[in-house]
Amino acid sequence: MEKRELFNWKRCIYLLLAALLPALGGYAQKMTVKGVVVDATNEPIIGANVVEKGTTNGIITDLDGNFTLSVERGATLVFSFIGYQSQELPASAQPMRVMLKEDTELLDEVVVIGYGSVKKDDATGSVTAIKPDKMNRGLTTSAQDLMTGKIAGVNVVSSGGSPGGGSTIRIRGGSSLNANNDPLIVIDGLAMDNDGVKGLSNPLAMVNPNDIETFTVLKDASATAIYGSRASNGVIIITTKKGSIEGGKARLRVAYDGNVSMSNVKNTLDMMDADTYRARIRSQYGEESNAYKALGTANTDWQKEIYRTALSTDHNVSVFGGLGTMPFRMSVGYTNQNGILKTSSFNRYTASLNLSPSFLGGMLKMNGNLKGMYAESRFADVGAVGAATQMDPTHSVRDAGETYQKYFGGFFQWTNDGKSLNDPTWLLTNNSLAPANPVSLLEMKDDRAKSQSLVGNIEVDYKFHFLPDLRFHANGGMDLSSGKQTTNVDPQSYSNNYYGSYGYEKIDKYNLSFNSYFQYMKSVGVHSFDAMVGYEWQHFHRKGHNRYAGIYPQTNAVNPGKEYSPSSKEWASENFLVSFFGRLNYTLADKYLFTATVRRDGSSRFHKDHRWGTFPSFAFGWKMKEEGFLKDVDALSDMKLRLGYGVTGQQNIGSDYSYFASYTASKNYAYYPIGYGDGESYRPDAYNKNLKWERTTTYNAGLDYGFLNGRLTGSVDYYFRRTDDLINYVYVSAGTNFKNQVNANIGSLENKGVEFTINSKPIAQKDFSWDLGFNLTYNKSEITELTGGDRSDYYVAAGGVTIGTGGTVQAHAVGHPAYAFYVYQQVYDEKGKPIENTFVDRNGDGVINDADKYFYKKPTADVLMGVSSKFVYKAWDFSFTLRASLNNYVYNNVEAYASNMSTLYAPSGFLTNRPNMVVENNWQGEGNYYMSDYFVQNASFLKCDNITLGYSFNLKKVGSGRVFAAVQNVFTVTKYKGLDPELITGSGTGTNYGIDRDFYPRPLTSLVGLTLNF
Secondary structure, eight states, rough: HHHHHHHHHHHHHHHHHHHHHHHHHHHHHHEEEEEEEEOTTEEEEEEEEEEETSSSSSOOOOOTSSEEEEETTEEEEEOOOBBOOOOEOOOSOOOEEEEOOHHHHHHHHHHTTTTTEEGGGGGGOOOEEEOOTTSSOOOSSSSGGTTTTSEEEEEEEEOOOOTTOEEEEEEEOOOOOOOOOOOOOEEEEEOOOOOOOOTSSSGGGOOOOOGGGEEEEESSHHHHHEEEEEOOEEEEEEEEEOOOBBBBOOOEEEEEEEEEEEEEEEOOOOOOHHHHHHHHHHHHHHHSSSHHHHHOOOOOOOHHBBBOEEEEEEEEEEEEEEEEEEEEEEEEEEEEEOSBBOOOOEEEEEEEEEEEEEGGGGGGGEEEHHHHHHHHEEOOOOOOHTTTTOOTSSSBOOOOSHHHHHSSSTBBBEEEEEETHHHHHHHEEOOOOSOHHHHHHHHHHEEEEEEEEEEEEEEEEEEEOTTTTEEEEEEEEEEEEEEEEEEEEOTTTTGGGOEEEEEEEEEEEEEEEEEEEEEEEEEEEEETEEEEEEEEEEEEEEEEEEEHHHHHHTOOSSSHHHHEEEEEEEEEEEEEEEEEEEEEEEEEETEEEEEEEEEEEOOOOOOOSSOOOEEEEEEEEEEEEGGGHHTTTTTTTEEEEEEEEEEEEEEEOOSTTTTSSSEEESOOSBBOOOOSSSEEEEEOOOOOTTOOOEEEEEEEEEEEETTTTTEEEEOOOOEEEEEEEEEEEEEEOSSSSSSSSSEEEEEEEEEEEEEEEEEEEEOOOEEEEEEEEEEEEEEEEEEEESSOOOSSOOEEEEESSSSSSSSSEEEOTTTTTEEEEEEEEEEETTOOOOEEEEEEETOSSOOOOOGGGOOOOOSSEEEEEEEEEEEEETTTEEEEEEEEEEEEEEEEEHOOOOOOOOEETTTTTEOOOOOOHHHHTTTOOOTGGGGGGGGGGEEEEEEEEEEEEEEEEETTTTTEEEEEEEEEEEEEOOOOOOSOOOOOOOSSSSSTTTBBBSOOOEEEEEEEEEEEOO
């Protein structure tokens, strides 16, 4: 029995061991790996990724760079961190010490500056370089869309929701009152002309966003002064993509980017509907009144009638790589964008070619770019937006009555019954004081433009064989653009009071440029020198021709279908810019950086006594992290101080001949009939021979920082900018000039502010990463001098509104921002309700007049903020962008215009509607009520520009791809009572600067897209 029991026990043990051995074996295959990850200086790297290759098993290093990870025996570990080269090592049972080498490509990353480039770490000026993020950009029709909310100090505001529309770009606020406030745009080394042609809003509209490699924004004068007279408002440098030879082998690659989008009107004004309107007319005028009898029987939402769901598409194909030993890139693109306002559309075709060969063992490099664009635009009459809020909702869009069919194209219009049907000249006319049928404004006006542009340049860069430290660079370029806009208005349209019209305007322009420079770079011990001298020549030429004529309707008994009052005009204009420039960069011990630049510009736009301007700049950089007292601070990976000073100029004053007497030729259009019997006359132009350069002086102090081995980076900048000899239109005494207004230097303007940027990677793991960026800009602007008047209360009126005769609600004055609102102070009752036409007697003289107006708020924001966030989890990505604008104000012209409730029915016999926001106040249109600060409303906002969700995939042995869906203009949080708080800002010349009227609304856009790479 004992032997049998012993045998059974042994058998049980054997069976148990047999069952446990596989598990024990598996357990024995696991091992624990410990170690530390350091950089080349033996400093620990915090947050480095340690991942078992081929798995999701991983960990990040702690504050001392240490890690502990359980892995399979024989496993390979992958060590990686931002800014360092990844490294793969076999797992070891012994403590591992892993040293990651810095990624020299990142360390030596260069940013493009004026006439050359510099290592990012060695830049002394306020320079921001970004690469378009294809995962987080939403719908991008024009290049400026890629910058919106992404760069501190740069404010990009679209002109509205019109397809193909341009944008207003301001860098650190505007530096001028009436001269151009747009930044200089440089595309592949070619400085562009900011003036567009018909159908081409600005130079950025002709660049396919998919062709852009990088944006570089130069903001302070130490960075921009190398461009001299064109850089007062900053510089945007665009570098487009190029081909490359990979590993010495020529290989062709193909990429496709496309999307289909759907746009809808986001919101409309809350108007009285037909039933509410009828009740209002009944209560206000009575059922026996002409007003009540004028009501119709329909229920029309006029805003709904003018908008539509718009489908659009965008497709881009690029082929790049190498042809033999020549890198090349070629792309074509097609954009079809339809607007939410009926009849508006934009079609664009683009093509680009880049060749970048090298010769003589790389000592001679060439780069050729050629870009072409053809666009067709149809513009909707934006006046329909305002008309839709005024048109009586009780009438239909169309009317079957004989009168409307015969004389108004079948559209309902308010008629002028004072005209006889038998009058051979006028026949039947509409009521010119009444609101127009907004649908007829759109459908009976055919307003189109065709534009084409060809931009190209050739760069040559040669390093001298006998002295490789010396190089010569030359760049010749051209910008040829042409546009023609043709406008046909049906004779039965409201907008021409029954007569039709035909007209066109054609503008052709070219910009030719050549620049060359020598650059010498040498390092001797702890000293490094980079010296450059150069020369530039530019020629800008524009010419135009227009012709307009009225058209009699076919029903006219005397001149059916014939022209009347034709007029035409031809003009041409050109200017030249000649420049000499130089720059010296000196670096001591790779810690102390000095930059000095100077540029001397000669502009043909000024009299010979004021033609030349000299623009210097100086900058200092200190790499504080390299000093001993910071070198051992583990958490700090970068710290650099920047100080800069510089002067830039302004000569883009709108006219090429402002300094001498000139005349504009035209036919049937003149102030003085100086002609010779051929119908051509000459109109004298205003001039001022004493006009001289605007000069902008900028001081900048900045700090670049980095923490946790570059996982947290950013910068802080303070700037002060003063513009002297401001150019603006001023009134002159009668008889002293050809006009009562001329361009003159009238004063000074200051901008000062703070910019803050932070970019972080809170999560950086193998399968999950999170990129987060935030920027903030604070800017304060103030006019410090105006020389046009001697009185202390002198001001220059601005900001015309559509109420009253010549009414203005803005002004320029010393001690206030440009375009500050200049209005009366509203009085309110005990319930907080505004009392019509009752204002505060601010000077206490018992009379309300212009002396009681005061400066109240401004259109520009005090603070701008932008947030960009992107999550990537395995193949999925999710991103969004937010923007905020604080303390910007808008004059609500829409509400002010509609506030007169006494004229729902006009004596000439028509009805008009009102938005509900004015009904409660029930103002009766007395006095200067529209000059009240009540209509200057806080337009601060928080906007979500886009939300994007994407999925990336691989095509086995073929390539890769990504499919995504996005929503654009997602939401807006604001207290502003109008449709959109974000209006065109900083134009400096238009009366719609911070004034809300006839605004093409920005749509809510949804899109799906596909990217393929082969």
